[in-house]
Amino acid sequence: MVNHSSFWTQANALLRKNLTFQKRNVKTNLRLILFPVILCILLVLIQTLIDSQLDTLESKCACACPDKSTTCNNSEKVCGVQNSKQNQPIDCVIPKPPEWPPVLQLPSAFCKANGTCPVKVLFTANNQSFGQILSDNMFPSAPIVNDSDIMASLAWNVVGSEANPEETYFNEPAFTSDRPLFYVQNECPEDNSGLTFPYQIAGTTSDKEIKCAQCTSFWRKSSSDINNELYNLYKRDNKSEIDDVASAFDFLDSNEEGFNITVWYKTNFMPNTDSPTLLRIPRSVNLISNAYLQFLRGPETKMLFEFVKEMPKFSTTVSIEIASLLGGLFFTWVVLQLFPVILTSLVYEKQQKLRIMMKMHGLGDGPYWMISYGYFLALSVSYMLCFVIFGSVLGLKFFYLNDYSIQFVFYFIYINLQISLAFLLSSFFSNVRTATVTAYIAVFGTGLLGGFLFQSFIDSPFPRGWIICMELYPGFALYRGLYEFAQSAANASNSGAYGMRWQDLSDSSNGMKEVLIIMFVEWKLVLFVAYYIDQVLSTGSGKSPFFFLKGFQKKPPLSFGKPGIQRQGSKVLTQIEKPDVIQEREKVEQLLLEPTVNHAIVCYDLKKFYPGRDGNPGKFAVRELFLAVSRGECFGMLGPNGAGKTSFISMMIGLTKPTSGAAYVQGLDIRAHMDEIYTSMGVCPQHDLLWESLTGREHLLFYGRLKNLKGSVLTQAVEESLKSLNLFHGGVADKQAGKYSGGMKRRLSVAISLIGDPKVVYMDEPSTGLDPASRKCLWSVIKLAKRDRAIILTTHSMEEAEALCDRLGIFVDGSLQCIGNPKELKGRYGGTYVFTMTTSSDHEKDVENMVQQLTPNANKIYCLSGTQKFELPKEDVKIANVFQAVEVAKRRFTVFAWGLADTTLEDVFIKVAREAQAFDTLS
Ligand SMILES: *[C@@H]1O[C@H](CO)[C@@H](O)[C@H](O)[C@H]1NC(C)=O
Ligand SMILES: *[C@@H]1O[C@H](CO)[C@@H](O)[C@H](O)[C@H]1NC(C)=O
Numbered sequence: 076m077v078n079h080s081s082f083w084t085q086a087n088a089l090l091r092k093n094l095t096f097q098k099r100n101v102k103t104n105l106r107l108i109l110f111p112v113i114l115c116i117l118l119v120l121i122q123t124l125i126d127s128q129l130d131t132l133e134s135k136c137a138c139a140c141p142d143k144s145t146t147c148n149n150s151e152k153v154c155g156v157q158n159s160k161q162n163q164p165i166d167c168v169i170p171k172p173p174e175w176p177p178v179l180q181l182p183s184a185f186c187k188a189n190g191t192c193p194v195k196v197l198f199t200a201n202n203q204s205f206g207q208i209l210s211d212n213m214f215p216s217a218p219i220v221n222d223s224d225i226m227a228s229l230a231w232n233v234v235g236s237e238a239n240p241e242e243t244y245f246n247e248p249a250f251t252s253d254r255p256l257f258y259v260q261n262e263c264p265e266d267n268s269g270l271t272f273p274y275q276i277a278g279t280t281s282d283k284e285i286k287c288a289q290c291t292s293f294w295r296k297s298s299s300d301i302n303n304e305l306y307n308l309y310k311r312d313n314k315s316e317i318d319d320v321a322s323a324f325d326f327l328d329s330n331e332e333g334f335n336i337t338v339w340y341k342t343n344f345m346p347n348t349d350s351p352t353l354l355r356i357p358r359s360v361n362l363i364s365n366a367y368l369q370f371l372r373g374p375e376t377k378m379l380f381e382f383v384k385e386m387p388k389f390s391t392t393v394s395i396e397i398a399s400l401l402g403g404l405f406f407t408w409v410v411l412q413l414f415p416v417i418l419t420s421l422v423y424e425k426q427q428k429l430r431i432m433m434k435m436h437g438l439g440d441g442p443y444w445m446i447s448y449g450y451f452l453a454l455s456v457s458y459m460l461c462f463v464i465f466g467s468v469l470g471l472k473f474f475y476l477n478d479y480s481i482q483f484v485f486y487f488i489y490i491n492l493q494i495s496l497a498f499l500l501s502s503f504f505s506n507v508r509t510a511t512v513t514a515y516i517a518v519f520g521t522g523l524l525g526g527f528l529f530q531s532f533i534d535s536p537f538p539r540g541w542i543i544c545m546e547l548y549p550g551f552a553l554y555r556g557l558y559e560f561a562q563s564a565a566n567a568s569n570s571g572a573y574g575m576r577w578q579d580l581s582d583s584s585n586g587m588k589e590v591l592i593i594m595f596v597e598w599k600l601v602l603f604v605a606y607y608i609d610q611v612l613s614t615g616s617g618k619s620p621f622f623f624l625k626g627f628q629k630k631p632p633l634s635f636g637k638p639g640i641q642r643q644g645s646k647v648l649t650q651i652e653k654p655d656v657i658q659e660r661e662k663v664e665q666l667l668l669e670p671t672v673n674h675a676i677v678c679y680d681l682k683k684f685y686p687g688r689d690g691n692p693g694k695f696a697v698r699e700l701f702l703a704v705s706r707g708e709c710f711g712m713l714g715p716n717g718a719g720k721t722s723f724i725s726m727m728i729g730l731t732k733p734t735s736g737a738a739y740v741q742g743l744d745i746r747a748h749m750d751e752i753y754t755s756m757g758v759c760p761q762h763d764l765l766w767e768s769l770t771g772r773e774h775l776l777f778y779g780r781l782k783n784l785k786g787s788v789l790t791q792a793v794e795e796s797l798k799s800l801n802l803f804h805g806g807v808a809d810k811q812a813g814k815y816s817g818g819m820k821r822r823l824s825v826a827i828s829l830i831g832d833p834k835v836v837y838m839d840e841p842s843t844g845l846d847p848a849s850r851k852c853l854w855s856v857i858k859l860a861k862r863d864r865a866i867i868l869t870t871h872s873m874e875e876a877e878a879l880c881d882r883l884g885i886f887v888d889g890s891l892q893c894i895g896n897p898k899e900l901k902g903r904y905g906g907t908y909v910f911t912m913t914t915s916s917d918h919e920k921d922v923e924n925m926v927q928q929l930t931p932n933a934n935k936i937y938c939l940s941g942t943q944k945f946e947l948p949k950e951d952v953k954i955a956n957v958f959q960a961v962e963v964a965k966r967r968f969t970v971f972a973w974g975l976a977d978t979t980l981e982d983v984f985i986k987v988a989r990e991a992q993a994f995d996t997l998s
């Protein structure tokens with residue numbers, strides 16, 4: 076084949092074009108890549124704000140001087156809980172936990188309106204008298220106070236409180252809150268005004284007033300009675316009864332020999348609160364054990380329960396890490412942000428038909444895919460690198476605590492999957508706006524669904540299989556991966572350890588391994604499917620869904636004269652035979668039997684049928700087209716709008732497939748070898764398909780490289796092409812095509828179709844919108860170009876057809892009505908002169924008489940205020956006679972103007988079109 080450009084030449088051409096294109100787009104690209112940087116800065120700002128709010132004494136584990144009123148050195152400061160009223164004890168370091176007297180939990184709101192606060196203790200036992208003795212021993216009858224040993228005093232008495240305990244024993248709300256404190260006794264004094272208990276706890280001295288609460292024990296027959304009673308009290312809707320049971324005991328089979336009990340304990344907090352709270356069971360157990368001891372050893376025996384305190388502990392939260400907190404949702408959006416960009420860019424090339432334009436000039440699918448994919452990959456990698464590097468530099472733990480190699484692998488696989496998906500989806504969109512809107516909805520929807528739905532599945536004990544199923548959706552896989560990074564970073568920053576490492580992937584609670592596997596497999600799969608669908612669906616490739624089985628199928632005839640095309644001798648033609656059309660058909664049949672290289676385009680019985688839709692009947696756009704165009708010939712197609720010219724060209728350039736028949740370009744069948752034909756074909760489409768931001772020169776360089784021009788040959792060809800089409804001077808060549816006028820764009824399109832010496836060129840109305848000077852210049856270029864190639868040109872300008880075309884075909888209603896060179900056609904269909912004469916209206920009759928004398932077959936076609944037009948049959952009149960007659964007439968009356976014209980091509984065109992349509996309506 077003629078200088079067929081290789082894969083790498085094409086790739087190189089496309090790469091250079093894209094580089095130039097992206098250089099123009101550098102601002103947009105930079106903005107895109109720097110987007111993550113802005114986000115990272117935003118995150119850091121929010122973090123700083125949060126930290127500054129947290130860094131106050133009230134809410135942070137701070138360091139302060141032991142005596143808060145004085146100043147001190149840093150070394151003297153005490154760190155940890157500085158304000159016992161806040162939540163600090165939960166997270167802050169507690170090196171020396173305070174000691175608190177054990178407290179018995181009392182029911183809330185048990186004090187009656189008259190100021191007495193009676194509580195009950197329920198008990199049951201196998202031996203009732205035994206149980207009674209023990210319950211009598213539990214509470215003292217009078218308070219025992221030893222001022223010099225407060226802790227011991229509190230232990231001697233039974234201290235009770237209705238306040239709820241907290242999560243740690245750093246605080247004992249029984250003492251620190253404003254709820255009343257009680258000493259529980261068998262009997263209360265008449266005057267229950269309360270005692271004031273001075274106490275010193277957590278470094279501060281306070282007074283707490285203590286009132287008496289009288290406790291009575293009640294016998295119940297069985298533990299199920301106790302259960303029922305407690306259950307009824309517990310029911311919140313039963314408001315009439317005051318819940319006054321402090322505790323309950325079942326002594327079971329206990330006796331002198333053995334001690335075996337069940338203790339019912341009370342909690343006051345509401346159900347459904349899930350924060351862990353310490354329970355005040357120890358005091359109940361101590362009470363009953365003490366009572367048993369007194370039963371065994373006498374009333375003087377006491378087992379003092381002096382205090383409870385929790386273990387010293389390290390601090391558990393350093394700070395709130397906003398990046399890890401928002402990690403999943405926020406970063407999912409950031410990474411997904413690239414998806415609409417890629418999809419839009421792909422659909423744009425499709426919508427603007429730039430892809431098919433490149434393909435028609437020989438760009439193979441392989442180089443296109445490689446370069447496009449490579450470009451998007453480079454863009455995505457820069458984007459993610461920027462994201463990770465800046466995030467790390469700005470100190471986001473999300474990035475620098477996790478192993479960078481895992482992050483790299485994760486992001487790399489994901490962006491590849493994302494690009495493949497964009498390629499796949501771009502096959503289904505033809506409109507940029509739809510694609511953009513859909514993509515952004517997908518991005519935000521995925522983030523939100525991931526953050527609010529999918530995450531709740533991950534956190535809950537949902538079957539692992541189902542979660543993996545959901546991760547098959549790439550957005551959720553991404554979310555899961557980012558979520559794992561965020562979790563690892565958050566855990567690491569709290570425990571001061573590392574984030575995710577490779578060995579953590581084997582941990583079954585870490586979802587990263589599945590995510591990586593799923594994404595990798597999907598990447599390969601989606602890429603394959605995307606390429607396959609592109610091959611089948613995209614216009615111009617014309618491949619069947621089973622194109623990869625091509626090797627096993629019977630190939631269509633490769634060149635002339637092979638089976639598949641046979642003479643159809645007994646063909647019944649439905650139309651009135653036209654000698655020139657029949658002659659063309661015989662020529663084609665002859666050519667197929669005896670191939671010659673001279674004929675660049677041969678069409679044999681080409682048909683295109685559009686099946687009926689929505690009840691409309693089907694339509695033949697092209698029927699029984701036989702045509703041979705030799706090298707060095709410019710064939711002009713004329714025809715009214717909708718005659719089928721564009722359908723014919725679409726078939727020839729591979730946009731649509733013929734319904735039947737065959738066409739050969741340079742001996743190659745358009746049904747099977749379109750890709751090879753493209754390498755020696757040039758197309759000037761009806762609408763200019765140009766990149767707005769590339770200059771004319773860059774367009775020509777790109778298409779020239781696609782056509783395998785290199786080095787100085789390329790520069791020279793581009794230069795010549797620009798000069799010949801008048802695009803060279805005044806810096807036009809280096810202006811961006813978007814700034815060109817319509818005429819300049821048109822000329823550039825023609826230049827593109829001719830660069831690289833294509834053997835066959837299709838031009839669809841090349842001169843529309845050109846000024847006369849530009850048109851002249853264009854014509855001379857085409858005239859020069861047709862010398863060694865075949866050109867098929869459609870036009871509505873008869874002048875152009877006459878100037879450029881060696882042969883013309885008039886196309887009406889899907890078939891050729893006549894074919895021949897302009898002169899022949901005029902001779903055949905014209906056959907008349909048009910005679911015009913203008914006189915004053917008084918002499919109209921004289922003019923008519925004069926014409927009648929010239930020929931009786933004259934036909935008046937126009938008459939208005941003295942101007943008359945006649946058609947004179949050529950065979951009847953001699954031009955000399957006409958001149959003579961006019962001379963005579965001039966002597967008799969005043970002739971303002973007169974003229975004699977040969978028939979124009981326009982007349983032929985109108986006549987042929989009218990005849991064909993008349994025939995159609997007849998049949
Ligand atoms: C019940 O307990 C009392 C007091 O310990 C004891 O005296 C009595 O024998 C016990 N009764 C039985 C039937 O064990
Ligand atoms: C009060 O406590 C102190 C110190 O533990 C002790 O020495 C003293 O005997 C106690 N007084 C009484 C009356 O128990």
Ligand SMILES: *[C@@H]1O[C@H](CO)[C@@H](O)[C@H](O)[C@H]1NC(C)=O
Pocket residue numbers: 327328333335336
């Ligand atoms: C304690 O009582 C329960 C219930 O009656 C009984 O099942 C258990 O064996 C007893 N334990 C001992 C050590 O006697």
